[in-house]
Amino acid sequence: MSEQRVTIGEAARLTGVSAKMIRWYEETGLLAPAARLESGYRTYGEADIHTLRFVRRARDLGFSVEAIADLLALWRDRGRPSAGVKAIALEQIAVLRQRITELEGMARTLEHLAATCCGDARPDCPILDDLAADEPPPPPVPRRRRGLGRGVPRA
Amino acid sequence: MSEQRVTIGEAARLTGVSAKMIRWYEETGLLAPAARLESGYRTYGEADIHTLRFVRRARDLGFSVEAIADLLALWRDRGRPSAGVKAIALEQIAVLRQRITELEGMARTLEHLAATCCGDARPDCPILDDLAADEPPPPPVPRRRRGLGRGVPRA
DNA sequence: CCTTGACCTTCCCATCATGGGAAGGGCCAC
DNA sequence: GTGGCCCTTCCCATGATGGGAAGGTCAAGG
Numbered sequence: 001m002s003e004q005r006v007t008i009g010e011a012a013r014l015t016g017v018s019a020k021m022i023r024w025y026e027e028t029g030l031l032a033p034a035a036r037l038e039s040g041y042r043t044y045g046e047a048d049i050h051t052l053r054f055v056r057r058a059r060d061l062g063f064s065v066e067a068i069a070d071l072l073a074l075w076r077d078r079g080r081p082s083a084g085v086k087a088i089a090l091e092q093i094a095v096l097r098q099r100i101t102e103l104e105g106m107a108r109t110l111e112h113l114a115a116t117c118c119g120d121a122r123p124d125c126p127i128l129d130d131l132a133a134d135e136p137p138p139p140p141v142p143r144r145r146r147g148l149g150r151g152v153p154r155a
Numbered sequence: 156m157s158e159q160r161v162t163i164g165e166a167a168r169l170t171g172v173s174a175k176m177i178r179w180y181e182e183t184g185l186l187a188p189a190a191r192l193e194s195g196y197r198t199y200g201e202a203d204i205h206t207l208r209f210v211r212r213a214r215d216l217g218f219s220v221e222a223i224a225d226l227l228a229l230w231r232d233r234g235r236p237s238a239g240v241k242a243i244a245l246e247q248i249a250v251l252r253q254r255i256t257e258l259e260g261m262a263r264t265l266e267h268l269a270a271t272c273c274g275d276a277r278p279d280c281p282i283l284d285d286l287a288a289d290e291p292p293p294p295p296v297p298r299r300r301r302g303l304g305r306g307v308p309r310a
Numbered sequence: 311c312c313t314t315g316a317c318c319t320t321c322c323c324a325t326c327a328t329g330g331g332a333a334g335g336g337c338c339a340c
Numbered sequence: 341g342t343g344g345c346c347c348t349t350c351c352c353a354t355g356a357t358g359g360g361a362a363g364g365t366c367a368a369g370g
Contacts, residue, residue: 120237
């Protein structure tokens with residue numbers, strides 16, 4: 001009853017991580033190099049599938065690949081203190097909350113503008129008027145140093 | 156009293172759009188090519204500054220460059236119906252709300268997990284247990300097809 | 311007149327996670 | 341043996357942004 005091993009496509013189906021991404025995770029060191037058949041095909045066993053599901057789940061929670069690497073290391077380290085894990089999670093929560101606050105501000109501003117725009121055939125439009133308002137840049141000093149997911153998904 | 160013209164660096168300071176971005180917007184067609192001095196330096200007049208501020212403001216509201224191009228066109232088209240503008244704004248609001256909902260879901264899940272994790276020196280950790288839970292992929296079918304700002308800002 | 315320093319030019323590269331697609335080979339069932 | 345998937349690697353694109361190199365301009369001060 002040697003372990004059942006599957007190809008990368010099957011592993012992708014079983015875990016929800018695309019084959020492309022599995023290769024990329026391997027290439028960038030998030031995952032150890034997969035075992036290969038003589039043909040060169042990668043093969044994955046149950047432990048690998050388990051790991052891939054862990055990765056997908058973490059991605060679904062918005063963790064960066066870098067953070068996932070940390071989480072994986074902690075996961076494999078039985079006996080680690082849970083404090084480290086919690087710290088990573090709290091950091092991620094902070095990032096998410098921050099981002100939500102930014103987006104919420106944008107949405108509220110736009111909702112306000114849209115509410116005052118009749119949106120008919122007439123040319124006057126408070127939305128454009130607002131965008132065109134001749135204000136100098138806000139704080140010329142730091143200007144959101146988010147350097148993160150810096151915009152917003154495109155419209 | 157010929158119009159006062161400024162260099163790209165000064166325009167950047169006046170508008171909050173970096174010189175790099177101003178060049179990039181020109182290169183990609185969002186902005187018309189700037190006038191040049193004999194030296195090859197770009198120069199910007201008041202109308203250009205106004206336009207750049209419009210662009211910055213729209214970026215601050217999360218509009219994609221593509222959407223900004225549409226807004227700019229409408230802005231310059233006196234006599235356009237305001238309906239088009241409103242439609243773009245509503246679309247953007249929908250995108251923002253969608254994104255907020257996604258992030259909110261992630262944040263709530265993580266907050267729940269973090270709340271049940273003692274975060275001390277002991278090794279048992281509900282967060283890792285959850286990530287490691289052996290669930291198959293959610294809907295293998297569509298898997299978030301956002302194709303937009305696809306992850307979340309990195310942790 | 312010449313240097314210095316601040317500014318400009320273009321060009322290339324990196325980010326982050328992801329997908330698309332080409333070119334070539336493997337594997338299996340008919 | 342052949343057709344149809346699957347695998348391999350490699351390159352390119354995305355979106356908006358920054359970093360930095362190599363070289364030209366310009367104005368002020370010696």
